Amino acid sequence: MKGTITTIQRMSIHDGPGIRSTVFLKGCNMRCKWCHNPETWSGQKQLMQTAGRCIGCRTCFETCRNSAISIVDNNISINREICTVCGDCTEACPSKVLSIVGKQIDCDSVVELLKKDILFYKESDGGVTISGGEPVMQPEFTLALLKACHEEGIHTAIETNLCYPQELLKPLLPFVDLWLVDLKIADSGLHKEWTGQDNTAIIGNISYLYSVQVEMVIRTPVIPGVNDSIRELLDIENLITGLAPGTPHQLLEFHCLGFNKFSSLGMSNPMPDCRSFLPGHFEKLKQELNSKKQIIVQ
Numbered sequence: 001m002k003g004t005i006t007t008i009q010r011m012s013i014h015d016g017p018g019i020r021s022t023v024f025l026k027g028c029n030m031r032c033k034w035c036h037n038p039e040t041w042s043g044q045k046q047l048m049q050t051a052g053r054c055i056g057c058r059t060c061f062e063t064c065r066n067s068a069i070s071i072v073d074n075n076i077s078i079n080r081e082i083c084t085v086c087g088d089c090t091e092a093c094p095s096k097v098l099s100i101v102g103k104q105i106d107c108d109s110v111v112e113l114l115k116k117d118i119l120f121y122k123e124s125d126g127g128v129t130i131s132g133g134e135p136v137m138q139p140e141f142t143l144a145l146l147k148a149c150h151e152e153g154i155h156t157a158i159e160t161n162l163c164y165p166q167e168l169l170k171p172l173l174p175f176v177d178l179w180l181v182d183l184k185i186a187d188s189g190l191h192k193e194w195t196g197q198d199n200t201a202i203i204g205n206i207s208y209l210y211s212v213q214v215e216m217v218i219r220t221p222v223i224p225g226v227n228d229s230i231r232e233l234l235d236i237e238n239l240i241t242g243l244a245p246g247t248p249h250q251l252l253e254f255h256c257l258g259f260n261k262f263s264s265l266g267m268s269n270p271m272p273d274c275r276s277f278l279p280g281h282f283e284k285l286k287q288e289l290n291s292k293k294q295i296i297v298q
Helices: 059-063 088-092 107-115 118-124 139-151 166-175 188-195 200-211 230-243 260-264 281-297
Strands: 002-012 020-025 046-049 069-072 075-078 098-101 103-106 127-131 156-160 178-182 216-222 249-253
Touching: 002 107, 002 139, 020 107, 020 139, 046 075, 046 260, 059 069, 059 088, 088 098, 103 107, 107 139, 127 139, 139 156, 139 166, 166 200, 178 200, 200 216, 200 230, 216 230, 230 249, 230 281, 249 281
Parallel strands: 020 127, 127 156, 156 178, 178 216, 216 249
Antiparallel strands: 002 020, 002 103, 046 098, 069 075
16 A cells, blocks of 8 residues: 655654654645645645755756756746656756655555654654645545554554545544544635635534544644634634534644745745744733633633
8 A cells, every 4th residue: 555745754742642753645635825834735746946055057957858947047947837757857956956745655664664663652652643734635545554553552643624524534533543633714614715625524523523532632723814813713612612522622823934835846825925923922812812711611
């Protein structure tokens, strides 16, 4: 069983409990305008260009068999309509300006790599997290990987948007120890405007996961100008209370560290003017939200 991944991040502490290895799969059914991993949108291999490294040797231009590369004002220009992502230029480039994002890999090979850190998982109550993109865009590979981890006694988590039919979710249930679920916006119309998908399936799947009593954390990335108002965050809190009362809700602070990837991949950044929160603002926002929640509870 083979799948397409972007990377395997070892020694991660942000994608579930303990020390973890996070496997990032390629392919996503959402187009969140604030995404900091746009290289995971497409399920196919892509050619990435890293700014600031080119030494002007023109090796990539001379190597490209399809004439997809040209040099304009001493900068590399890629005609992505005719580029076949063959990888010849990446192998020839001495300064590694060009690289391929996405590789096909066998499930057994992934598991062998993950097993190298099994001592760290056990000592820290950690494990393996399957992320993306959206892992369920590669359902067979994701299921095979989760099964193999369980056979090795490794704790598993999945980072998912739950925006897919329930039939794809059910086979994963016996092999996922922790569901890390994104719920980005309460209003379905606004959800579609900002992510490309409405939240109908997400809401239904959260309710279903709650009904079958899985361990679940619901997470909301807080984006300036999108869902960073107290009213919007309270709407999300109230929605969660109605769907899955008592389920932990985690707010994630937006950052724009991955925005440079858009241009590196020849993609247009949907939110070029969005900036990270000023220092301390996110914490103040959480404090205000907590105070409002206490008032509502009373």
